[in-house]
Amino acid sequence: MPPSLPLPRSLGARPRPGAFDGSPHFHDGAFHNRRPDTSGVPTESRASLIRDFALKGRSGRPTGPVPLATPDLPADADTCAATWLGHATVLLEVGGHWVLADPVWSERVSPSGQVGPRRHHPVPLALRDLPQLSAVLISHDHYDHLDTRTIEWLTRHQSMVYVVPLGVGAHLRRWDVPPERIVELDWGQEHQIGSLRLACAEAQHFSGRFLTNNTTLWSSWIVATDEARVFFGGDTGHHDGFTSIGESEGPFDLTVLPIGAYDRRWRSIHMDPAEALHAHATLRGQVLLPIHWATFDLAFHAWADPIEWLVREAGDTTLALPRPGERFRILDDLPANPWWRP
Known part of the structure; x- marks a missing residue:
């Protein structure tokens, strides 16, 4: 990667005032979840979070090197396959895209x-x-999901469009992404690229890259062709919208859902593994790929707690449990070895 960027550039940019007054999720100068009590980490808990992070030690780190796989990518994208590259970064193959x-x-x-x-x-x-x-999807503008230097490299070396929630385009334009390569969508809107349909779906989270929050929207994504359907959850708390998405857009061949960085103080904005299993079921998913764990220490649970909890409660849910970098096809034998255990 290139050298570290000057701090102001990495912060991105704020959308122009009034740009999203037509969105039903935008009022009083900010975006909001459907539930009024889920706008982010409660202010009163921030001091305790700072204290706990200072005292947590190494509990959120792996005890040894994380086993990796070198992705074995085909020349052409498959009907339905995925390569988890760590945290929430996933390379999807859907209907040849x-x-x-x-x-x-x-x-x-x-x-x-x-x-x-x-x-x-x-x-x-x-x-x-x-x-x-064919496209890059962004779920929201937090640093562990929207990375300035990666965006700049992709803009220079690829020709795809960025499909993003409302407001995130301001960051991309600040980083010299041409406007014609930016597609901004509200929940319920979609964009078509040949046979590929990208639909912006509800998530329950918040946004912000510095002192101001919620000036840009957050979302999940439906990635679909006539051949396959994938739900990418990004970063979200559990919400009842999963049921309506499952009814109108499901069933899904693959759901990609976050299982990590949970804590009692942000239950409304991050799912735990049991909630991810419930979301997968209500979305009418066939295979669940768990993400948002293993790569960065962002909470107070132990490093492998999310995946152990998921496996313990999965029951008859079909899981894909790849090492970072391990590609799998939905129609093949799915990776299932507990590689995270010593």
């Missing part, structure tokens, strides 16, 4: 390259080894 979700290649998820959560493992695929993408 390559779609990259929440790409983060930087060493730290922070506005600075010197401080902030650092990776537990390298990205198992170099940016230069990516195939030609």
Whole structure:
């Protein structure tokens, strides 16, 4: 990756005032979840979070090197396959299209390259080894999902469009992405690229890259063709919208859902593994790929707690449990070895 960026550039940009007054989710100068009590981390809990992070020690880190796989990518995208590259970064193959979700290649998820959560493992695929993408999806603008240096590299070396929630385009334009390569959508809107349909769906979260929150929207994504359907959850708390999405858009061949970074103080904005299993069921998913764990230490649980909890409660749910970098096809035998255990 290139050297660390100047701090102001990595912060991105705020959308122009009034740009989203037509959105039913935008009022009083900010975006909102449907539930009024879920706008982010409660202010009164922030002091306790700072204290607990200072005292947590190494509990959120792996005890040894994280096993990686070198992605074995075909020349052409498959009907339905996925390569988890760590945290929320996933390379999807849907109906012959390559779609990259929440790409983060930087060493730290922070506005600075010197401080902030650092990776537990390298990205198992170099940016230069990516195939030609049809689209890049962004779920929201937090640093562990929207990475300035990765965006700049992709803009220079790929020709795909960025499909993003409302407001995120302001960051991309600040980072010299041409406007014609940016598609901004509200929940319920969609964009078509040939046979590929990208639909913006509800999530329950918040946004912000510095002192101001919720000036940009957050979302999940439906990635679909006539041949396959994938739900990418991004970063979200559990909400009743999963049921209506499952009824109107499901069944899904693959759901990609977050299982990590949970805590009692942000239950409304991050799912735990049991909630991810419930969301998968209500979405009418066939295979569940768990994400948002293993790569960055962003909470207070132990490193492997999310995946152990998921496996313990999965029952007859079909799980894909790849090492970072391990590609799998929905129609093949799915990766299931407990590689995270010593």
